[in-house]
Amino acid sequence: MEPFKIKVVETIPQTSRRERRQILEEAGYNLFAIPADRVTIDLLTDSGTAAMSDRQWAGIMLGDESYAGSKNYYHFEETVREIFGYKYVIPTHQGRVAENLLFSVLVKKGTAVPNNIHFDTTRANVEFNDGLALDCVIDAGLDPNADLPFKGNMDLKKLEGVIRQTGASNIPLCLMTITNNSGGGQPVSMENIRKTRKLLDQYGIPLYFDACRFAENSFFIKERETDYRERSILSIAREIFSYGDGCTMSAKKDGLVNMGGFLCTNDRELSQSITNLLILHEGFPTYGGLAGRDLEAMAVGLREVLDENYLSFRIRQVQSLGDMLHKRGVPILRPTGGHAIYVNAGAFLPHIPREAFPAQALACAFYEEGGVRGVEIGSLMFGGNDKTTGEAKHPELEMVRLAVPRRVYTTRHMQYVAETIAAVYERRESIQGLEIVYEAPVLRHFTARLRPLEEQNAKVRN
Ligand code: F0G
Numbered sequence: 154m155e156p157f158k159i160k161v162v163e164t165i166p167q168t169s170r171r172e173r174r175q176i177l178e179e180a181g182y183n184l185f186a187i188p189a190d191r192v193t194i195d196l197l198t199d200s201g202t203a204a205m206s207d208r209q210w211a212g213i214m215l216g217d218e219s220y221a222g223s224k225n226y227y228h229f230e231e232t233v234r235e236i237f238g239y240k241y242v243i244p245t246h247q248g249r250v251a252e253n254l255l256f257s258v259l260v261k262k263g264t265a266v267p268n269n270i271h272f273d274t275t276r277a278n279v280e281f282n283d284g285l286a287l288d289c290v291i292d293a294g295l296d297p298n299a300d301l302p303f304k305g306n307m308d309l310k311k312l313e314g315v316i317r318q319t320g321a322s323n324i325p326l327c328l329m330t331i332t333n334n335s336g337g338g339q340p341v342s343m344e345n346i347r348k349t350r351k352l353l354d355q356y357g358i359p360l361y362f363d364a365c366r367f368a369e370n371s372f373f374i375k376e377r378e379t380d381y382r383e384r385s386i387l388s389i390a391r392e393i394f395s396y397g398d399g400c401t402m403s404a405k406k407d408g409l410v411n412m413g414g415f416l417c418t419n420d421r422e423l424s425q426s427i428t429n430l431l432i433l434h435e436g437f438p439t440y441g442g443l444a445g446r447d448l449e450a451m452a453v454g455l456r457e458v459l460d461e462n463y464l465s466f467r468i469r470q471v472q473s474l475g476d477m478l479h480k481r482g483v484p485i486l487r488p489t490g491g492h493a494i495y496v497n498a499g500a501f502l503p504h505i506p507r508e509a510f511p512a513q514a515l516a517c518a519f520y521e522e523g524g525v526r527g528v529e530i531g532s533l534m535f536g537g538n539d540k541t542t543g544e545a546k547h548p549e550l551e552m553v554r555l556a557v558p559r560r561v562y563t564t565r566h567m568q569y570v571a572e573t574i575a576a577v578y579e580r581r582e583s584i585q586g587l588e589i590v591y592e593a594p595v596l597r598h599f600t601a602r603l604r605p606l607e608e609q610n611a612k613v614r615n
Pocket of ligand 1: 197198199200247248249250272274275330334363365403404405414
């Protein structure tokens with residue numbers, strides 16, 4: 154059951170199917186363009202959408218908004234040092250700024266950054282600094298049906314191949330994303346982290362964690378890796394980070410806050426260069442783009458997220474949504490990851506060719522059916538024409554991600570989501586593909602406008 158009582162409530166918007174059809178049309182079949190108060194269950198992201206606890210709200214009242222040396226900063230720093238164990242702690246307003254600061258100093262033309270799989274902002278920040286972002290996840294991590302406990306693991310052979318090919322001196326750092334968001338929220342094992350560290354040591358390459366969902370990854374290690382059953386989440390997290398030289402963190406996930414992030418490192422010189430940039434872009438080092446009260450809420454959230462009762466509920470809630478869908482025959486990526494269900498839209502809608510955006514069409518169908526908003530991770534987000542050949546390219550998988558916000562929805566809400574999706578599954582053959590009417594030159598999925606192909610065909614027929 155939910156390991157919390159509800160103290161404040163927010164009314165859930167209800168709309169009719171007719172209204173939703175009109176909303177979709179007005180939004181150009183792009184769920185990013187739908188006002189949130191027209192969404193019944195919002196599973197667009199688990200980022201910045203958590204419900205804060207009474208203790209976090211109490212912490213907000215203790216906000217010390219001094220420009221320099223806010224007491225909340227010291228509390229935050231002490232908390233991060235205790236869990237993550239790194240010497241230098243630099244607050245930022247969200248995760249991608251931590252990435253930007255780190256890569257601005259370390260990455261340049263001719264360098265490469267390996268990762269299990271780069272999240273899109275991470276990849277974009279490496280590439281923005283003219284580096285090469287390389288994914289080295291194990292092959293099973295890309296197979297939606299491979300049922301393995303740690304599908305986020307780094308493939309050490311691939312990693313060594315990259316190091317040999319690029320030359321160790323051109324690899325300023327190796328990243329590891331825990332859990333591996335772009336590969337389905339799949340965890341990385343402690344054994345794999347240890348082995349990755351050992352391999353990198355042979356070449357003198359630092360290891361940094363993309364730590365957004367570190368507590369969820371720690372919980373999976375406790376459940377699935379022998380030797381860790383009796384260990385506390387805190388001690389598992391500390392062991393993970395002991396194998397690294399630092400981390401970037403979006404506290405909008407496992408920090409249980411609506412805004413916040415940070416960067417850690419053990420490298421004094423690096424921390425100084427980053428701090429100089431921080432002052433230029435984010436603010437003074439004891440607030441880093443955040444209010445003092447936000448730092449306090451983050452310090453409290455980082456401790457709360459380590460609670461095993463909370464994590465057990467969290468992981469089971471996502472798992473039970475996955476099980477309900479699997480039982481009804483809905484094709485999903487298995488096993489379920491920590492923060493989201495990934496519906497395999499290619500298998501759900503085999504009659505829609507990839508040029509007609511099956512995953513986007515499916516995401517729209519979930520909204521039309523029950524006001525459930527997920528996010529397309531497929532040809533709209535990652536496809537397009539190859540810059541050099543001009544040929545249409547598509548990503549490996551067509552998926553709709555249903556990300557579950559932390560401490561926001563109840564088990565009954567998850568049942569409603571499963572019922573909505575099962576109803577769409579029953580009528581899957583009636584779903585039509587889409588075509589683009591407008592697209593921006595970069596990151597087109599955020600602002601694209603589309604229309605149903607059926608509409609176009611009807612116009613031709615008339
Ligand atoms: N790294 C990972 C693995 C992420 O999932 C995200 C954000 C970031 C970095 C960037 O953090 O948003 O605070 O700047 N993921 C969100 C998502 C947006 O929906 O998966 P940010």
